[in-house]
Amino acid sequence: MIPEGELLRSRVVSELSDSLEGALDRRLDGYAVLAPRDAILFDADGVGVITFEAGVPSMAYHTETDRGGPAALADIGAGPYRLELHELDADALDLPGRTDALDVPPGMPADRLAGDAALAERTRRIAADDADADDGEPDAIVEFLDDEAAIERIRSDARQQAAARADEWGFEDAI
Amino acid sequence: MVEAFAVASGKGGTGKTTSTLALGMALAEEYDVTVVDADTGMANLLFHTGLGDADTTLHDVLLEGGAPIEAATYERFGMSVVPCGTSLAAFEAADPERLRTVVAELASTTDVLLLDSPATLGSKSAVLPIVLADRVVVVLQPTIPALSDGLKVQEYALSYGSEIAGTLFNRVRGDVGDVTAKADRYFEGPLLGTIPESEAAGAARAAGEPLLAHAPDSPAAAAYREAAGVLDPRTGDADAVADRFRSAVIPEPP
Incomplete structure (x- = not known):
């Protein structure tokens, strides 16, 4: 479903606030894989996947129930979880065949899985700011x-970097 | 006779692949066009051209004793399309030494070569298409990060002896005349076009077709055709271009 990203951390957590907030603070592009703590194999009983774009949750999916969006959050259920956090280029998250059925509202994972209303509100605010920025804000531009x-x-700076890398990369002839 | 263009942006999500194929299809009305997925680490072109299940891709050609380039060249939508596969393992198994020969071969059999370039300047292989191209089409969006990254792409291109073909403002909502006029002071080459944000672009990708095939009457398609008209390829000496590719530095696998 999602190309494999770079594993940032793998641990057992009893609650998700810190992980969700960490992803938000570092504006993570990537995804979290959540499994019941007792699962011996990571996909024995299915896992939940939540994707993040610039730290904001964007999609959710559960491999066992094959449900997406808010329903997938319900399938992920309560902790403790085994959590893997992966970083992945944002472009790779723009999946072919991506459907709205996978989308989750930005604050919903914090609300439903972490029970952290303050974090949910903060996530929604940042998502709204990002949407404004995407719209371009012509004055600021x-x-x-x-x-x-x-x-x-x-x-x-770019010229200096290009020149420095010409040596490193063997592009001297091009200059 | 060939001119090689890199379509580059330095930032993801600007619609480079959509733009590459749209310019390619528009130019194909007059020229023999070959489009290459030069983003070998993150293949995308195949999904836009209905080649998701292609048996042979550029990766297979780059393998030791691999397939001939003809086997990875598909005639689609009036163009020759050379997709990359999605397997990083296949890319790692590929022999980068073969890349210059492959691209030189392509350069000798087409009028216009369009290189869909990676959305980063972070590695040698990502920058190579910009180095190899005669001219670079800088794809921008009216956002500060996209403009900033576009400027970096331009400076890299100019530093490495490539010219700027012009800028393409993509995924534009509303009137951005102020922005394009002010940006024009900093970018070489003309403003090729302002492409309105279009739901048709997403629908085209989902259908595995270039925008100009999927929604030829959309405002975005019309804007791309106009932009291609401004591009005015200078189809130079094919042997000279082929030589340049052959002598170019070969990227290491990531």
């Missing part, structure tokens, strides 16, 4: 483009 000195810094 124009302001950015008016800052000629800042733009020149970006360009000259």
Whole structure:
């Protein structure tokens, strides 16, 4: 379903607040795999998967029940869990065949699985800010483009980086 | 006769693959076009062209004693399409030394070569398409991160002797005339086009078709056709381009 990401941590947790908050704080692109603590094999009784985009929960799926979205959160149920947190490029989460049926509202995992209303609210707020930013906020962009000195810094940093990497990567001939 | 373009953005989600195929299909009305998934670590092109179950991909060609490039070249939507597979293991097994020969071979048999480039500048293999291309199409979105990353792509390209074909503002909502006018001061090459955000793009991908095949009458498709018109390929000497690919540095597997 999801390409394999880089395993960040694997542990048994009795509650999910810290893990969800950690993902949010580091603006994680990736996913969490949740299994009952007692499961001997990770997928013996099925596992729940929650994906994160910039730290905000976006999709949920349960492998045993084959249900997605809020229903998958119900299938994941109460802890303690064995939790694996994986980092994955955001593009890889833009899955072919992704359907709305997998989507979860941003705050719902914190609400339903962690019972942490404050974290749910914080997650919803950050998700709303992200959506605004995606919409472009033309004023902020124009302001950015008016800052000629800042733009020149970006360009000259990139030129220096390109030159430094030309040595490292053997692109000297191209320069 | 060939000109090689890299379609690049430095940031994910800008719609590079959609743009590559849209420009490719529009140019294919006049030119012989080959589109290559140069994002070898994160294949995407195959899903946009209905080639998800392709038996042979670029990865197989790059294997020691692997398949000939013809076996991984598919005639789709009026273009030659060279997809990559999705298996990282297959990519790791591939012999990167073969890549330059492969791309040089392609360059000798087409008018326009479009390289769908990785959404990062973080590795040698990701930057290689920008180094190899004659000109780079910088795909932007009207957001600060996308503009900032687009500027970096431009500086890398210019540093490595590639020209900028122009900028393409993709997934645009509303009027961004102020943004494109101000951005124009910093980017080389013309504004190729402003492509409106389109649900048709997602639907096209889900259907395994390029946007211009799936929704040819959509405003986004029309904007891509106009952009391709501005691109004006200079079909130069094929041997010179082929030589450049052959002599180019080969990326290490990730």
